[in-house]
Amino acid sequence: MIRKIIHIEEKRCNGCGICAAACHEGAIEIVEGKARLAREHFCDGLGDCLPACPAGAITFEEREAPAYDEAAVQQAKQDAERKKLKQETGRAKWKNPEQAAAQVRNWPVQIKLAPLQAPYFQGARLLIAADCTAYAYREFSRTFAEGHTILIGCPKLDMVDYSSKLTEIIRNNAISEVLVVRMEVPCCGGLEAAVRKAMRGSRKEIPWEVVTISTDGRILVRNPG
Numbered sequence: 001m002i003r004k005i006i007h008i009e010e011k012r013c014n015g016c017g018i019c020a021a022a023c024h025e026g027a028i029e030i031v032e033g034k035a036r037l038a039r040e041h042f043c044d045g046l047g048d049c050l051p052a053c054p055a056g057a058i059t060f061e062e063r064e065a066p067a068y069d070e071a072a073v074q075q076a077k078q079d080a081e082r083k084k085l086k087q088e089t090g091r092a093k094w095k096n097p098e099q100a101a102a103q104v105r106n107w108p109v110q111i112k113l114a115p116l117q118a119p120y121f122q123g124a125r126l127l128i129a130a131d132c133t134a135y136a137y138r139e140f141s142r143t144f145a146e147g148h149t150i151l152i153g154c155p156k157l158d159m160v161d162y163s164s165k166l167t168e169i170i171r172n173n174a175i176s177e178v179l180v181v182r183m184e185v186p187c188c189g190g191l192e193a194a195v196r197k198a199m200r201g202s203r204k205e206i207p208w209e210v211v212t213i214s215t216d217g218r219i220l221v222r223n224p225g
Contacts, residue, residue: 004045005065008035012057015189017212021220022052025073026080030210030223033193041066042073104150111153111162114169121173124149128166128195129181130188131157137181137213144181144211155190162191166198170206178208184220188212199225 008019008028015033027042028035028049035057037043045068050058106120111128127148134140134152151169153162170178180195182188192210199208208225 001065001067002062003065003067004060004062005040005043006037006045006047006049007059007061008037009057009059010034012055014055014057014186015192016054016186017184017221018052018054019049019058020223021184021212021214022049024048026076030212030221032196033189041069042076044068044070104145106149109150109152111151111165112158112160114151114165116165116168117172120149121169121175123174123176126151126170126175126178127181128152128178128191130154130183130191132183132188133181133213136183136215136217137219138217140181144179148179153191154187155194156187162194163197163201166194167201170198170202170204175204175206178206178225180208180210180225182210182212184212184214196225 006027013034015030015035017030017035019035020028020030023043025042025044027037027039029038030036031038043065045060047058047060050060106114106118108114125148127144127150129140129144129150129152131152131154133144137143151166155162169175178195178199180192182191195208195210199206210223210225212220212222214220
């Protein structure tokens with residue numbers, strides 16, 4: 001059918017992820033640092049994402065597209081809530097300050113200071129986080145750090161491309177999974193891009209996920225790498 005649907009101009013998109021958060025239907029995903037209309041049948045054509053885009057990369061167009069499927073949208077939302085509840089239920093709760101202090105499993109935690117090989121990387125669930133995320137998201141330690149080996153950094157402050165070092169860390173150690181936690185701001189795109197490049201460069205098939213945090217302390221979007 002011919003209907004109104006959004007169009008995302010890839011060249012103008014800066015990968016900030018704000019549109020994905022504004023899309024209540026879950027039609028938009030961030031793929032390789034760019035917003036993509038991943039599910040055309042989830043797009044209702046109302047355009048909540050248009051004013052949210054700071055780059056002006058989103059417009060309307062009328063073209064052949066599958067009809068909006070509200071039932072599929074609601075089912076996807078229910079599935080996401082069940083997954084979130086399962087994850088939260090499975091996390092251990094802190095019982096005392098000593099448990100809270102034990103969340104840091106490795107040292108140093110700065111990407112630029114971390115060794116290329118270390119015992120704590122073997123079999124590790126690796127968390128690579130932007131410096132600001134621990135301050136922006138109140139439950140950072142409980143939600144993300146628990147059970148992970150942690151590396152943190154800020155490509156804007158460090159003025160360095162982390163991709164080469166992260167490639168060597170992932171290539172030279174038995175990393176079991178990677179979780180990237182970044183802010184919604186554009187400069188954090190450099191951290192995600194470095195991890196993406198490192199995953200390709202390592203030539204390993206490792207499950208990984210990207211979580212984007214808003215500047216007011218909310219989880220905006222979780223996307224598989």
